[in-house]
Amino acid sequence: MSRYEDGIKLIEERCGNGKDNIISLSTIAMEPNADGKPRPYIRDVDAYYEDGVFYVTTWAKSTKMQQIAQNKEVAFAVCFEWFSGNGIGENLGWVLDPKNAKLRTKLREAFSKWYDDANNETDENSIILAIRITRATVIKDHGAVRYNMDFVNKVETEEGKIK
Template identity: 75%
Template sequence: MGRFEEGLKIIEERCGNGKDNVISLATIALEPNEDGKHRPFVREVDAMYEDGVFYITTYATSLKMQQIEKNPEVAFAVGGEWFSGNGIGENLGWIKDPKNATLREKLRKTFAPWYDMANNEEDKNLVILAVRITNATVIKDHHAVRYDMDFVNKTEGMDRRFR
């Protein structure tokens, strides 16, 4: 098993198998600040991890979705799991769209304790946000082992500019 596969195994153990993960999700502001720079925005969201993608239920009209529509590059950190990185956000559309049926059932199961209270599936603005990981860092044994993972090329050992 190569280092990329070792890192994937750790991610799956920590975040996969239908676990409800609280992740910090960062996007970029729509408007620049007084200095003309675009500020980052970060918020915690519940996310299900599967095969290099985090899936999140959210509303299409939310600020994060407006920001992702303008700039789909995002950053994330998984609370308490020593796993963070970058990805591309994609709106997969209405939760009840037939193409989302299998994913919808997985999300309902993962988020079962609070799903119906927080989501109105009849509202066509309730969508699935996919965060497709492009690169990530996974830490093991209190920094004794570090995996710098390139999800695009499926390799371990990223370009230094991502560190």
């Protein structure tokens, strides 16, 4: 097994199997700071992980979705799991769109404790956000083992690099 595959296995153990993960999701604000530079913006969201993608139910008109519409690059950190990285945000559309049926079922199960309280499925602005991971770092044994992963090319790489 390659080190990339070892890292994937560790991620699956920590975040997969239908788990409701809390991730900090960072986007870039639409308006720059006083010096004209991009301003990061962060919030915690519940996310379901499967095959290199985090899925989040959210509202299409939320600040995060407005920011992602302007700049699809995002960053994330899985709270308390030593797993962080970058990805591309994509609006998959309304949760009740037939193309989302299978994924919606998984999300409803993973988020069953709060899903109906937080999502108004009759509103077409109730959507699924996909965060397709491009690169990530996962750490184990308090930093003794570190996997720097290029999800695009499916290889281990230098920290923060995509080959």
